[in-house]
Amino acid sequence: MNSALWIIDDCPLSTRLTRARLLRLGVACRIFPSGNAAVAAWMEGTAKPPLAMLMDLEMPGRSGLDTGHVLRDAGYLGLLMLHTAQPPKDPDTLSEHGFDGLILKPASAEALLGMIVRAQAEAARRSA
Numbered sequence: 001m002n003s004a005l006w007i008i009d010d011c012p013l014s015t016r017l018t019r020a021r022l023l024r025l026g027v028a029c030r031i032f033p034s035g036n037a038a039v040a041a042w043m044e045g046t047a048k049p050p051l052a053m054l055m056d057l058e059m060p061g062r063s064g065l066d067t068g069h070v071l072r073d074a075g076y077l078g079l080l081m082l083h084t085a086q087p088p089k090d091p092d093t094l095s096e097h098g099f100d101g102l103i104l105k106p107a108s109a110e111a112l113l114g115m116i117v118r119a120q121a122e123a124a125r126r127s128a
Helices: 012-024 035-044 064-073 092-096 109-127
Strands: 005-008 029-032 052-056 079-084 101-104
Touching (some): 005 035, 012 029, 012 109, 029 035, 035 052, 052 064, 052 109, 079 109
Parallel strands (some): 005 052, 052 079, 079 101
């Protein structure tokens, strides 16, 4: 399944809400219930690289920050956004782990659309 966006979040309610908003915007998405599941899918290389990844900060097993760091080290170049109810205490933590930004939960359609536009612009810049 090729997806425009990956949602990496262990909270089914948050995932359903975000997915519904993305689908209304016409954006396909693939859901991963953990950072470990997303890293495994990326390493297998069986799916087209997503335009962007939106992941929860706190997940059992591999945290969102750790997942972001691993994905960047493994070559993921798309937009990586942290999706959380509370931002990290240290804002520099985001860039240190390879994140491009933050979207607070619950994500509004406007915030998601802004992320998609930014991801498309970044993808176009990389391919130029």
